Amino acid sequence: MKNRFFLLSFFLLSLCLETIAQPPRQLVQVIVTPDKADWTYQKGEQAQFRIMVLKDNVALDGIDVKYSIGPEKMDAWEEKTITLKKGVATVKAKQFNEAGFLRCYASVEIDGKTYSSYATAGFTPDQIKPTTTLPSDFEQFWENAKGELANIPMKPVMTLMPERCTDKVDVYHVSIDNFRGKVYGILCKPKAEGKYPAILHVPGAGIRPYYGDVWSAERGIITFQIGIHGIPVNLDQKVYDNLSSGALGSYWATNMDDKNYYYFKRVYLGCVRAVDFIESLDCFNGEDIAVTGGSQGGALSIITAGLDSRIDYLIAFYPALCDLTGYLHGRAGGWPHMFRDGFTNKPEKVETSKYYDVVNFARFVKVPGWYSWGYNDDVCPPTSMYAAYNVITAPKELKIFPETQHWTFPEQHWAGYDWMYKKLQE
Structure with a gap:
């Protein structure tokens, strides 16, 4: 049990590098x-x-x-x-x-x-009800976008990373062609012959390298952890630091004046492309895919499940990008809080946000989901998260840990991952 806890704790720590850690105790x-x-x-x-x-x-x-x-x-x-x-x-x-x-x-x-x-x-x-509204052409917009993606050959390149492999798991750095660029990620798959379920790990906000989920792969699950920025995820940290303070500093606001060119269009389609890749693997069982993440990753989990019917389960921790227009109605909106600043409140930006708001994808989720957050979250306000959660009609389970801010207790992660493992390995 101690060894199991250590391995999972190490894995969860690596997954949560993009989020704020539980704060240390003060005097x-x-x-x-x-x-x-x-x-x-x-x-x-x-x-x-x-x-x-x-x-x-x-x-x-x-x-x-x-x-x-x-x-x-x-x-x-x-x-x-x-x-x-x-x-x-x-x-x-x-x-x-x-x-x-x-x-x-x-x-x-x-x-x-x-x-x-x-x-x-x-x-x-x-x-709590959302303030954002569903555009009349929302479904058609995303069907057209997925159609554009389907016409792009995937062209996967898998590069073995021997230094990260274990006696049970092969680890690869992967690149696949995406809408307007590429998707890069870390694939971990069991070495033993067989057909396995899969987990798609989608990332929180920021720019960083990734290391993959070897822990779950050692337990008979294919894992694919992706980045969203169209750059390799195995580079030196300094590369990501420079991008964070430069070209990608405020990526979430890039091209927000036009829904067809907004930054997140390629990101959301990249998540669909990642599912394409999982489906192409010979070792995939063809049936069971879960998607999970926290913050921006929590948002992408709901979005991917709403966009792609091949997702079977979703696990979302404190999802961002929920009910973005809350601030225009006198209450908290979701990260990245773009409408808290009046300069960004142009009609075309508000209109674009409706096509990318988690609320409007949540309306189309049809698979079982497990969700968790805290009342004290100041990054992803609970008002915004409930606005999305409350429109979901699929089977859902919400675990509230009121004290938590933009972090989770180990018990909170255990609960979500135990739920996911049981679903995938039933």
Whole structure:
């Protein structure tokens, strides 16, 4: 069991390099908690937040704490200072009358350093509705795009990476032709003869190398982990750093004025092309493909399942790109928050976003899915994620870990991957 935990922990760490790791513990801890154990209320209720400050695990007394309360990512309703009495302060928010999320921030200055934390209360989140709308030609747009892709020969190139192979798994760097470029990724496949299910790993935001999922391949599953930027995924880290600070610095906004040339068109079609590649493998069983990822990868998991009927299962952690137009309606929108800045709120950009918003792909998901996020996520606000999740009519399972921000507990990953493995190996 210890060995199993070590191997999976190493694998999960490599997969999560693109996301924010669980933050380290600080000398002073600011603790904010709602007065309901599941952090969830009904519309019209008043949330109450309890604030404590610990140093050396001892509650501090008689110190001043600044706090603010307001809807997530929006202007605060109130900002005040309160003094801890017997180590605790309790603040009550005004009624929250809509389906959504209310956040309480607290901060304290000790020895010249500021420490802070927050907690987020959900109000009837299963009733959150999207602000984005479905274009009348959405399905036709993507059918035409997939038709364009189908006319491009895949031309796969598989290069064995002996230094990454194990006694049970062969590892390859792969390139395949895609719409306007290539898709690169790391293929891990069992050495033993047989027919196997497959996992497509789609990436979180950023530009980086990838290492593949050897752990799952050693357990009898083909894995294909892809990048989205049309560049090899086995280069020196400095190459990706230079691209991140240069040509690809804000890739998510590139060509957003035109839905036909927006950056993510090639990305979404690249995920379909990755499924084409998996389907072409002699060792694939021809039946079972799961897609999974976190943040941007969570978004791409839902998008790929909505676009491609060959996907059988999806596992999405804190999906980005959900309900992007939320900010235009007075509430939080999804990463990358392009409409939070009025300069980007041009009508043509808003219109383009509708063709790429996770919400509109979620409407077409027809396969079982497992989803997980936290109420405290400040990168992918829960309001935006629920807006997408609530339109899914396929079998779905949502596991909320309220405290988590843009990271996951190991138990959270275990739950998702156990669900996926059981589905693939039933």
